[in-house]
Amino acid sequence: MAADGQQPADGERAPRRGPASQQDMRRQNLALVMRTVAAAHPLSRADVAGRTGLTRTAVSSLVDELIAGGLLVEGELERSGRVGRPGRALVLNDSGPAGLGLEVGVEHLGACVVDLRGDVRIELHRAAPNAARPADRTLAELAELAAQIEAQAVALGLRVVGRVLAVPGSVRVPVEGPGRYLEHAPNLGWHHLDLPAAWPGPGTAPAVENEANLGAMAELWQGVGSGTFVHISAGEGIGGALVLDGRLFGGVQGFAGELGHLTVRPDGRPCSCGARGCLEPYAGLAAVLRSSNLTVRHDTDAVGELVRCAEAGDPAVLRALLHAGTALGTALAATVHLIDPATLVLGGAYADLARWLLPAMRTELAALIRVRPWPDDALRASPLARRGPVLGAALTTVQRLHADPAALWQSGTG
Amino acid sequence: MAADGQQPADGERAPRRGPASQQDMRRQNLALVMRTVAAAHPLSRADVAGRTGLTRTAVSSLVDELIAGGLLVEGELERSGRVGRPGRALVLNDSGPAGLGLEVGVEHLGACVVDLRGDVRIELHRAAPNAARPADRTLAELAELAAQIEAQAVALGLRVVGRVLAVPGSVRVPVEGPGRYLEHAPNLGWHHLDLPAAWPGPGTAPAVENEANLGAMAELWQGVGSGTFVHISAGEGIGGALVLDGRLFGGVQGFAGELGHLTVRPDGRPCSCGARGCLEPYAGLAAVLRSSNLTVRHDTDAVGELVRCAEAGDPAVLRALLHAGTALGTALAATVHLIDPATLVLGGAYADLARWLLPAMRTELAALIRVRPWPDDALRASPLARRGPVLGAALTTVQRLHADPAALWQSGTG
DNA sequence: TCTATTCGTCAGGCCGGAAGACAAATTAAT
DNA sequence: ATTAATTTGTCTTCCGGCCTGACGAATAGA
Numbered sequence: 001m002a003a004d005g006q007q008p009a010d011g012e013r014a015p016r017r018g019p020a021s022q023q024d025m026r027r028q029n030l031a032l033v034m035r036t037v038a039a040a041h042p043l044s045r046a047d048v049a050g051r052t053g054l055t056r057t058a059v060s061s062l063v064d065e066l067i068a069g070g071l072l073v074e075g076e077l078e079r080s081g082r083v084g085r086p087g088r089a090l091v092l093n094d095s096g097p098a099g100l101g102l103e104v105g106v107e108h109l110g111a112c113v114v115d116l117r118g119d120v121r122i123e124l125h126r127a128a129p130n131a132a133r134p135a136d137r138t139l140a141e142l143a144e145l146a147a148q149i150e151a152q153a154v155a156l157g158l159r160v161v162g163r164v165l166a167v168p169g170s171v172r173v174p175v176e177g178p179g180r181y182l183e184h185a186p187n188l189g190w191h192h193l194d195l196p197a198a199w200p201g202p203g204t205a206p207a208v209e210n211e212a213n214l215g216a217m218a219e220l221w222q223g224v225g226s227g228t229f230v231h232i233s234a235g236e237g238i239g240g241a242l243v244l245d246g247r248l249f250g251g252v253q254g255f256a257g258e259l260g261h262l263t264v265r266p267d268g269r270p271c272s273c274g275a276r277g278c279l280e281p282y283a284g285l286a287a288v289l290r291s292s293n294l295t296v297r298h299d300t301d302a303v304g305e306l307v308r309c310a311e312a313g314d315p316a317v318l319r320a321l322l323h324a325g326t327a328l329g330t331a332l333a334a335t336v337h338l339i340d341p342a343t344l345v346l347g348g349a350y351a352d353l354a355r356w357l358l359p360a361m362r363t364e365l366a367a368l369i370r371v372r373p374w375p376d377d378a379l380r381a382s383p384l385a386r387r388g389p390v391l392g393a394a395l396t397t398v399q400r401l402h403a404d405p406a407a408l409w410q411s412g413t414g
Numbered sequence: 415m416a417a418d419g420q421q422p423a424d425g426e427r428a429p430r431r432g433p434a435s436q437q438d439m440r441r442q443n444l445a446l447v448m449r450t451v452a453a454a455h456p457l458s459r460a461d462v463a464g465r466t467g468l469t470r471t472a473v474s475s476l477v478d479e480l481i482a483g484g485l486l487v488e489g490e491l492e493r494s495g496r497v498g499r500p501g502r503a504l505v506l507n508d509s510g511p512a513g514l515g516l517e518v519g520v521e522h523l524g525a526c527v528v529d530l531r532g533d534v535r536i537e538l539h540r541a542a543p544n545a546a547r548p549a550d551r552t553l554a555e556l557a558e559l560a561a562q563i564e565a566q567a568v569a570l571g572l573r574v575v576g577r578v579l580a581v582p583g584s585v586r587v588p589v590e591g592p593g594r595y596l597e598h599a600p601n602l603g604w605h606h607l608d609l610p611a612a613w614p615g616p617g618t619a620p621a622v623e624n625e626a627n628l629g630a631m632a633e634l635w636q637g638v639g640s641g642t643f644v645h646i647s648a649g650e651g652i653g654g655a656l657v658l659d660g661r662l663f664g665g666v667q668g669f670a671g672e673l674g675h676l677t678v679r680p681d682g683r684p685c686s687c688g689a690r691g692c693l694e695p696y697a698g699l700a701a702v703l704r705s706s707n708l709t710v711r712h713d714t715d716a717v718g719e720l721v722r723c724a725e726a727g728d729p730a731v732l733r734a735l736l737h738a739g740t741a742l743g744t745a746l747a748a749t750v751h752l753i754d755p756a757t758l759v760l761g762g763a764y765a766d767l768a769r770w771l772l773p774a775m776r777t778e779l780a781a782l783i784r785v786r787p788w789p790d791d792a793l794r795a796s797p798l799a800r801r802g803p804v805l806g807a808a809l810t811t812v813q814r815l816h817a818d819p820a821a822l823w824q825s826g827t828g
Numbered sequence: 829t830c831t832a833t834t835c836g837t838c839a840g841g842c843c844g845g846a847a848g849a850c851a852a853a854t855t856a857a858t
Numbered sequence: 859a860t861t862a863a864t865t866t867g868t869c870t871t872c873c874g875g876c877c878t879g880a881c882g883a884a885t886a887g888a
Contacts, residue, residue, distance in 0.1 A: 019442075019466055020439045020442035021439070022436075024434075025434045025438070025439055028434040029433055032434070052432070058433075227666070228665065228666050240752070244658065244663060249658060251754020251755070252641070252642050252756045253754055253786070254754070255751075255786045257754075258751040259751070259752070261782075261783075261784070262748050262751055263744060263747060264680075265680065266680070266744070273784040274784040275781065330677060334676050334677065334752070335752060337669075337673070338654070338671065338753065339670055339752065340664070340668070341666060368675075369675075369689075370675070370685075370689045371675045371687040372667070372672070
């Protein structure tokens with residue numbers, strides 16, 4: 001469910017098509033200063049110059065622009081005990097531009113606001129029967145929630161400059177340049193939704209992005225992901241999001257990471273896709289529930305129920321999770337051999353179930369990966385778990401400001 | 415065999431660490447002009463300006479520098495029948511800087527010289543018992559071969575400015591910044607070879623790179639690869655090289671693309687790695703030979719023998735290739751689900767055997783890939799086949815000049 | 829109080845591309 | 859044939875961005 005065709009076939013990524021101008025140079029250096037300050041917070045202009053290789057003069061000019069744009073603020077004098085005139089501390093502005101993350105789940109709505117430092121400042125959740133009502137009702141409530149949280153943000157001195165919505169479905173464009181068009185969200189019963197057109201609120205419509213992808217990016221920015229990793233989450237199907245060298249990789253048609261249909265048991269159980277032996281009928285949420293002999297009402301928290309039963313020691317549930325873990329291990333061994341990631345991160349529902357899934361998965365991984373080292377702890381549960389998608393949605397805006405601060409006051413290529 | 419630990423764990427690729435200077439801007443624009451001319455050969459300065467977005471003035475200045483550097487040459491006046499003063503044609507210099515590719519195989523040495531246009535100008539092959547003699551003997555002969563072909567290049571007016579050696583083994587650094595240190599080449603019996611130290615010739619020692627990776631890059635630059643694809647080749651083991659968005663992806667530790675140890679038959683044949691059911695004991699060259707009941711002398715062209723027997727209709731060989739093809743199809747279905755490449759390219763020995771492998775592979779791929787479209791012709795045999803590695807080695811230099819022409823006269827970051 | 833040291837800023841210079849003007853070379857029209 | 863129109867390539871001028879060097883400001887140590 002992670003990535004189903006949300007990217008037009010643009011295989012060749014344009015590395016920089018137009019000519020390089022002095023404006024681009026300026027932009028790059030603004031970003032460089034921004035990144036440097038973000039990396040090691042209280043820093044004087046001279047520190048930044050030392051770390052970046054720019055002259056103090058240039059840094060001063062760049063910093064002036066960033067301060068004028070509201071991205072940096074000048075703190076007090078750093079009295080560090082060293083000889084010489086003390087520098088003025090530069091820090092990321094925690095009362096400036098901020099990112100808004102929204103989330104539509106099957107049974108809830110979520111929203112959060114993150115400031116430039118990446119700190120979550122406000123977070124709201126609300127139960128909502130989104131699968132059982134038309135999309136416009138849900139969007140109306142979401143818009144209302146967004147307006148409410150934005151008002152709270154203003155009260156904190158924050159200015160929301162980007163809105164991203166996490167949905168359990170497929171979108172046209174990946175995180176880098178957020179999409180506006182929702183292809184399919186089977187769990188919600190939403191299809192071909194043009195968000196700017198359908199958005200009811202007074203504010204701007206958010207960009208849409210797949211929740212699994214956003215969860216993966218959140219992991220990269222704040223969790224245990226480190227440059228190159230694979231994020232596995234369970235939704236309608238099983239989705240892997242590939243983060244390679246710090247960038248989300250969607251493949252040529254956006255189908256990359258389709259873990260759910262890796263063959264783990266040749267000629268095994270039939271899968272909904274028409275093939276046999278796919279991972280999904282062994283480790284998908286639906287399959288686990290069926291094997292557990294649990295009949296969960298559709299509008300109920302199935303994962304929570306599984307966790308409760310597992311904690312209570314229900315043998316059918318434990319067996320189901322063991323089998324699922326083994327099958328997941330088989331598929332992930334293939335993933336490790338192909339991608340060679342630094343870590344595998346279990347997200348979403350799998351993170352909640354990690355306590356029972358991990359042992360079987362690690363056993364299987366150790367059995368199948370022999371030709372290269374594979375430490376047990378390279379497979380981890382996400383600490384963000386189900387908060388990942390909203391967080392990732394809100395952080396998308398913040399990260400974009402870090403990567404290209406000039407985008408705020410200079411319309412142009414993000 | 416493609417990628418066995420040839421890359422230090424540098425997961426995070428530095429996107430540009432230092433500050434952007436005016437020199438960088440100049441470099442980028444030089445590269446832009448170079449790429450533009452390379453893409454559509456006879457082009458006037460005004461054409462280049464139109465395509466790049468640079469002014470005619472800027473293009474003139476950049477072109478002057480490229481001509482002075484010997485990368486471009488000015489042709490005759492283009493009399494194109496259109497009104498207005500005709501422009502002077504700019505073309506890539508085919509008598510200027512060139513790339514030298516070298517290859518050490520188990521039974522042969524190879525060399526070729528490619529000019530700036532990517533045309534192969536000279537190509538030499540020589541049988542040589544490299545597995546049966548010490549490395550220094552082979553290197554001595556290789557250096558002699560290199561000197562010989564460089565002399566021929568000079569006679570053609572070419573100046574070799576980069577040398578890359580393709581080896582069937584693992585190297586420290588990937589193509590981008592060629593390595594100098596050979597880790598292991600089991601087929602040759604070479605281990606821990608520091609090439610600059612061991613090089614006997616009077617000339618400079620070549621950079622070393624894995625032959626499967628070079629074959630993949632050759633496919634990208636001149637073959638059927640298109641931005642994002644997987645290149646599969648057979649050597650000691652089975653190696654997949656991943657080319658994603660036009661860049662070779664090695665994974666965190668350089669192990670990416672280890673197709674040979676994907677599990678295709680759980681609890682199947684034991685593999686040399688210690689696990690069971692890997693692809694290698696089903697589709698590796700050694701396994702195919704064994705199943706074919708062919709006893710090939712070690713110093714003989716095993717692949718050629720297989721092709722001859724298959725053409726003659728030997729039932730055991732045909733059966734062996736059918737089984738290998740099916741197993742390859744299973745592994746490649748997983749690859750497609752995970753990577754979502756535009757194409758799969760069979761290279762090296764598999765390209766020679768493609769006629770017999772392809773049908774079973776396509777059947778298996780069609781059976782397992784149901785959740786997304788997968789056209790039969792997305793799986794192809796490489797047209798370069800066994801010439802790929804040498805070609806890729808020579809083209810590495812040429813591509814580097816296209817991507818950063820200033821590197822020729824301005825020492826700095828490649 | 830004075831010196832050494834470090835910070836931030838100011839003035840001047842250099843480099844690279846943009847804008848506009850001009851000569852040169854061709855086609856089309858008179 | 860001559861003139862107008864058009865396109866090319868170069869020249870001059872300008873501007874924006876960073877660098878170099880120098881200076882006042884602010885601190886620690888003598």
